[in-house]
Amino acid sequence: MEFIKTRTIMTKSDQGSRWFGIDYHMNLYKGCSYGCIFCDSRSDSYHIKNFDCIRSKENALEILEQELSSKQYKGVVSFGTLSDPYNPEEEKYEITRGALLLIRKYGFGVSIDTKSDLIMRDIDLLKEIQENNNVIIKISITTSDDALAKKIEPNVISPSRRFAVLKCLRDNNIYAGVLMMPVLPFITDNEDTITNMVEKASQSGAKFIYTKMGMTLRNKVREYYYEHIEKLYPGLSNDYQAVYEKNLVCNPLNYKKLLEKFVNECNKYHLLCDMAEIIKDYKKPIPRLQQISLF
Numbered sequence: 001m002e003f004i005k006t007r008t009i010m011t012k013s014d015q016g017s018r019w020f021g022i023d024y025h026m027n028l029y030k031g032c033s034y035g036c037i038f039c040d041s042r043s044d045s046y047h048i049k050n051f052d053c054i055r056s057k058e059n060a061l062e063i064l065e066q067e068l069s070s071k072q073y074k075g076v077v078s079f080g081t082l083s084d085p086y087n088p089e090e091e092k093y094e095i096t097r098g099a100l101l102l103i104r105k106y107g108f109g110v111s112i113d114t115k116s117d118l119i120m121r122d123i124d125l126l127k128e129i130q131e132n133n134n135v136i137i138k139i140s141i142t143t144s145d146d147a148l149a150k151k152i153e154p155n156v157i158s159p160s161r162r163f164a165v166l167k168c169l170r171d172n173n174i175y176a177g178v179l180m181m182p183v184l185p186f187i188t189d190n191e192d193t194i195t196n197m198v199e200k201a202s203q204s205g206a207k208f209i210y211t212k213m214g215m216t217l218r219n220k221v222r223e224y225y226y227e228h229i230e231k232l233y234p235g236l237s238n239d240y241q242a243v244y245e246k247n248l249v250c251n252p253l254n255y256k257k258l259l260e261k262f263v264n265e266c267n268k269y270h271l272l273c274d275m276a277e278i279i280k281d282y283k284k285p286i287p288r289l290q291q292i293s294l295f
């Protein structure tokens with residue numbers, strides 16, 4: 001794996017905690033080898049060249065320790081918004097695990113997005129972090145259909161395995177749920193997919209399932225996505241172009257009906273699906289740490 005130079009690791013969330021209550025962002029890795037054909041991180045807005053090749057940041061843990069030790073507010077640190085923190089290189093290099101050790105040492109909270117079962121290696125640390133601060137794990141699942149997932153997320157473990165990971169996290173009392181993003185027009189925008197996803201999330205003990213019920217197609221992502229769906233479903237890229245032209249946000253044509261179905265299914269299984277409610281449910285005040293920071 002190549003290591004690249006950097007001066008900073010953590011940045012303050014520019015969304016003011018509106019996205020899953022996150023206070024700080026960081027990406028310990030650049031690029032991702034999981035090959036999801038719809039991946040938004042391929043966009044040239046993020047300036048990640050050779051996206052399928054994983055790189056890490058030189059001295060990432062030393063820089064992170066300096067940053068964590070200098071911050072007064074022990075907020076929730078997000079791992080992996082532009083790359084999966086549990087990519088195949090993590091098994092060898094343990095950079096994500098090293099960062100979790102520092103998060104535990106300095107008393108911060110953590111938010112992790114992943115599609116990998118490697119997260120189960122770090123359950124011990126997640127439990128310890130959760131004793132003093134807030135933890136939320138989002139297992140990213142686009143469809144419950146293993147065969148379809150193999151086509152659109154070729155290098156990722158199957159959805160069945162991801163639901164099993166979710167169950168394992170919940171069996172260990174770690175706050176976790178499903179990130180059902182994106183919903184792909186003409187492919188996963190149907191009631192069966194929604195019903196199965198919510199049912200399986202519930203059976204796996206998920207606390208929540210969150211979706212925006214659509215997808216984004218930025219520059220570079222659009223070209224890559226069309227090239228791949230054309231191989232899987234000849235002619236489908238023409239349908240996309242006819243309906244969405246150059247739109248950034250591509251919502252399913254039956255968006256309202258699907259969203260209504262989704263909310264009804266979530267209510268049926270008592271699963272949270274509203275962002276504000278998810279944040280309220282998992283993110284508790286941290287009085288002991290706040291008190292310490294006063295002195």
Ligand code: SF4
Pocket residue numbers: 032033034035036038039040041082083084115
């Ligand atoms: S796992 Fe996430 S970051 Fe990696 S290719 Fe898939 S969507 Fe992109």
